[in-house]
Amino acid sequence: MEKTMEANIVRFTHLLRLAGVKVGSGEVIDALNALTVIDFSDREQVKTALRSVLVKRKGERDIFDRTFDLYFAPLEERERQQMEHQMRQDQKKQQIEEAEQDLTFEEENLDLTEEEKYLYSQMDQEDKGRIKDYLKKAEAGKSREWEPNVKSLIETIVKGALRKWLHSHQDQVDLKERVSTGDLELDYILEDLGQKAPSGEDSLMYEDMQHIKDKDLPKANMLIRRLAKHLVTRISRRYKRSKRHQVLDLRRTIRDNIRYGGTMFKLKYRSKRIQKPKLILLCDVSGSMASYASLVLQFIYGIHSVLGQIESFIFSDDLERISQHFQPGSDFNQLMVDIMNKSNVWGGGTRLHTSLKTLRKKHSALLTSDAYLIILSDTKTEAIGDTLQELQNIKKCVKDILWLNTLPEQEWQNSISTRTFQALVKMYPCNTLNDIEQITRSKIFS
Amino acid sequence: MENIRKGFEEVGYISDAEVIVTVYLALKLQKPILIEGEPGVGKTELGKVLSQIFHADLIRLQCYEGLDENKALYEWNYQKQLLKIQIMKEAQACENIEHDLFSREYLLERPLLKAIQSENTSVLLIDEVDKTDEEFEAFLFELLSDFQVSVPELGTLTARHIPMVVLTSNNERELSDGLKRRCIYLYLDFPAVEREIAIIKAKVPEINEKLTQQIAKAVHLIRQNREIKKKPSIAETLDWARALLTLNEDSLSEKLVKQTINILLKTKADIESFNKQIGAAALDEFARS
Ligand SMILES: Nc1ncnc2c1ncn2[C@@H]1O[C@H](COP(=O)(O)OP(=O)(O)OP(=O)(O)O)[C@@H](O)[C@H]1O
Ligand SMILES: [Mg+2]
Numbered sequence: 001m002e003k004t005m006e007a008n009i010v011r012f013t014h015l016l017r018l019a020g021v022k023v024g025s026g027e028v029i030d031a032l033n034a035l036t037v038i039d040f041s042d043r044e045q046v047k048t049a050l051r052s053v054l055v056k057r058k059g060e061r062d063i064f065d066r067t068f069d070l071y072f073a074p075l076e077e078r079e080r081q082q083m084e085h086q087m088r089q090d091q092k093k094q095q096i097e098e099a100e101q102d103l104t105f106e107e108e109n110l111d112l113t114e115e116e117k118y119l120y121s122q123m124d125q126e127d128k129g130r131i132k133d134y135l136k137k138a139e140a141g142k143s144r145e146w147e148p149n150v151k152s153l154i155e156t157i158v159k160g161a162l163r164k165w166l167h168s169h170q171d172q173v174d175l176k177e178r179v180s181t182g183d184l185e186l187d188y189i190l191e192d193l194g195q196k197a198p199s200g201e202d203s204l205m206y207e208d209m210q211h212i213k214d215k216d217l218p219k220a221n222m223l224i225r226r227l228a229k230h231l232v233t234r235i236s237r238r239y240k241r242s243k244r245h246q247v248l249d250l251r252r253t254i255r256d257n258i259r260y261g262g263t264m265f266k267l268k269y270r271s272k273r274i275q276k277p278k279l280i281l282l283c284d285v286s287g288s289m290a291s292y293a294s295l296v297l298q299f300i301y302g303i304h305s306v307l308g309q310i311e312s313f314i315f316s317d318d319l320e321r322i323s324q325h326f327q328p329g330s331d332f333n334q335l336m337v338d339i340m341n342k343s344n345v346w347g348g349g350t351r352l353h354t355s356l357k358t359l360r361k362k363h364s365a366l367l368t369s370d371a372y373l374i375i376l377s378d379t380k381t382e383a384i385g386d387t388l389q390e391l392q393n394i395k396k397c398v399k400d401i402l403w404l405n406t407l408p409e410q411e412w413q414n415s416i417s418t419r420t421f422q423a424l425v426k427m428y429p430c431n432t433l434n435d436i437e438q439i440t441r442s443k444i445f446s
Numbered sequence: 447m448e449n450i451r452k453g454f455e456e457v458g459y460i461s462d463a464e465v466i467v468t469v470y471l472a473l474k475l476q477k478p479i480l481i482e483g484e485p486g487v488g489k490t491e492l493g494k495v496l497s498q499i500f501h502a503d504l505i506r507l508q509c510y511e512g513l514d515e516n517k518a519l520y521e522w523n524y525q526k527q528l529l530k531i532q533i534m535k536e537a538q539a540c541e542n543i544e545h546d547l548f549s550r551e552y553l554l555e556r557p558l559l560k561a562i563q564s565e566n567t568s569v570l571l572i573d574e575v576d577k578t579d580e581e582f583e584a585f586l587f588e589l590l591s592d593f594q595v596s597v598p599e600l601g602t603l604t605a606r607h608i609p610m611v612v613l614t615s616n617n618e619r620e621l622s623d624g625l626k627r628r629c630i631y632l633y634l635d636f637p638a639v640e641r642e643i644a645i646i647k648a649k650v651p652e653i654n655e656k657l658t659q660q661i662a663k664a665v666h667l668i669r670q671n672r673e674i675k676k677k678p679s680i681a682e683t684l685d686w687a688r689a690l691l692t693l694n695e696d697s698l699s700e701k702l703v704k705q706t707i708n709i710l711l712k713t714k715a716d717i718e719s720f721n722k723q724i725g726a727a728a729l730d731e732f733a734r735s
Contacts, residue, residue: 024627030475037474038467048467053475056626058482058617058633437620 085188095121205434284377286316286350315355316348352381356390367397376404379417404430453499458648468632478611483634486679493571493612503568507557520559548599562605576615664733673719678710
């Protein structure tokens with residue numbers, strides 16, 4: 001096979017991974033081998049062959065097909081798409097520049113993120129007008145000369161208005177942060193894939209949970225409940241098995257009883273004891289995590305109703321116990337409202353070290369050698385070093401610490417905090433519903 | 447590849463390019479095929495048919511919850527062992543008995559060991575793997591990696607011929623990444639109308655062309671309805687076709703649909719959904735259009 005073909009397939013599988021298909025390195029080799037035995041000139045055959053070695057999940061077949069069609073499109077088609085992509089990029093850049101011109105206070109740019117400027121650029125004239133009017137009035141009112149803080153005050157208000165607008169226009173904007181691969185062709189394909197993603201149950205499974213749109217939430221919630229139920233039946237099945245009578249090991253019995261001439265004196269049993277795990281959940285509800293938290297709490301709620309031995313906490317600046325809210329038969333929505341209303345930590349900063357310390361000091365009774373501590377967080381916390389130290393302290397007391405990381409797996413490499421904590425605790429991706437599904441199926445709680 | 451296509455045709459399995467390419471690749475790369483799909487789309491059938499096409503023995507391991515190595519791989523025939531012990535005791539000849547007792551004579555070969563020991567190439571059909579637990583799956587994974595097992599009393603047994611392995615799963619739980627990575631994957635969907643017509647013709651050839659088309663269209667429409675939970679499988683399509691044949695009808699009618707709908711839909715809830723959402727009259731009209 002030609003070298004270029006090899007490079008091409010490797011690049012294609014890289015693209016598939018970025019698009020969310022899990023491809024292992026052994027499978028890349030299978031793909032290369034497959035191409036040596038089939039008819040190369042038959043495009044459909046190539047597609048089927050690659051799909052059958054690279055895609056092992058029903059829900060990923062669709063993504064594969066679209067990625068293949070884009071990647072192996074005829075040259076003119078690819079060039080055209082690339083150009084369109086470039087034009088869209090330029091247009092976006094221009095829109096943001098225009099936004100910057102509008103969003104000033106006393107001729108100085110407001111300090112806003114790129115995302116916020118982009119949001120502004122997507123507003124219609126009327127909504128833009130309201131913000132511009134506000135800025136004009138503000139300028140006419142207090143000046144910085146009298147009140148130095150006024151600019152940041154105004155920024156906060158503008159930010160708030162943008163967020164509020166976003167809330168009711170989620171369907172109009174596209175806030176997904178695209179991984180820039182530094183490869184223009186891959187970038188445009190990824191962008192294209194993101195735009196045309198259909199919103200069926202399957203693709204929902206692979207969507208970053210924080211981008212799940214309001215209209216898809218009921219479906220997502222249903223899926224999550226189903227996953228929680230799945231996990232619970234798995235745990236309780238294992239649990240039941242341990243209570244069942246032990247299995248007679250005939251091979252050993254026969255061996256040991258040969259000398260008694262076939263009369264079974266000593267019966268040998270196979271031992272199989274599995275204990276129901278004791279779980280302590282720590283759920284990050286700081287600003288950066290808030291968009292995941294409601295789905296995740298949904299999941300916790302699902303398991304809570306069946307497994308008694310769970311203690312749940314939420315944290316941001318500090319730790320708060322929430323187990324008491326999970327009464328049997330309580331309504332989930334009411335529960336969320338209760339938790340959010342009573343909580344002092346919802347949407348705050350992230351100080352995991354403080355929170356862990358609180359856990360260790362105030363709830364030390366929970367930290368026993370048969371307990372699992374499960375942390376759900378994107379690892380973005382202050383004081384990474386202190387946090388690591390606290391994790392070490394706690395790890396000594398409990399059976400194990402498991403970390404469900406909402407950061408997409410491909411970003412782990414570049415996240416110092418993730419890499420730091422990974423050295424000490426087992427981490428599992430928890431970015432999509434599919435990840436949660438994987439977790440319920442893994443051997444975490446065995 | 448052409449041979450495989452012909453083979454399917456000869457044994458009356460209606461395939462398509464995807465099935466053929468996948469089977470061909472599995473053979474060439476010597477990898478197991480993992481088939482997933484809704485119940486009754488022909489997963490098990492594909493495994494069986496492959497053994498026919500390649501004139502290989504079919505060795506089938508039907509999986510179920512709680513299946514363990516004893517039932518899947520081998521077991522010692524302890525009743526026979528006990529008998530032997532008692533006979534030997536009476537004959538006062540106890541030396542070497544342990545060695546004797548754990549020889550092949552007392553070994554009960556289960557499907558997996560049979561496949562490994564087989565004199566000829568065989569097709570090993572591991573049906574409904576998703577019914578087993580992760581522990582067993584891990585064990586399978588090992589076995590499929592090197593096709594050898596070690597029996598403590600007999601040593602390591604290695605496959606003489608690597609069998610062609612077909613695993614099927616109804617997706618009751620997702621299989622481990624490890625096992626999946628080892629396999630070539632085939633997802634079988636419900637067939638398109640054309641393909642189902644071909645299947646009916648192959649399996650119930652006595653039925654006339656017109657009715658065949660009506661049946662395939664009707665089943666297709668029912669499967670599209672989201673409210674209907676348990677979609678009619680191909681097996682049910684065939685049952686329906688056979689039933690209509692015995693009723694001596696050569697075309698669908700509203701009355702006929704009402705009479706026989708319980709062959710396609712097995713739950714009360716689904717029949718109710720059908721009546722509410724589609725109805726016999728509309729189904730009949732659609733199928734005959
Ligand atoms: N492509 C086909 N060509 C001919 N017959 C088919 C085909 N697909 C399915 N059938 C028929 O459909 C019946 C059901 O198929 P089979 O039992 O293999 O389904 P399955 O997918 O294994 O179902 P389950 O998940 O319930 O085990 C078979 O007996 C066979 O007669
Ligand atoms: Mg079957």
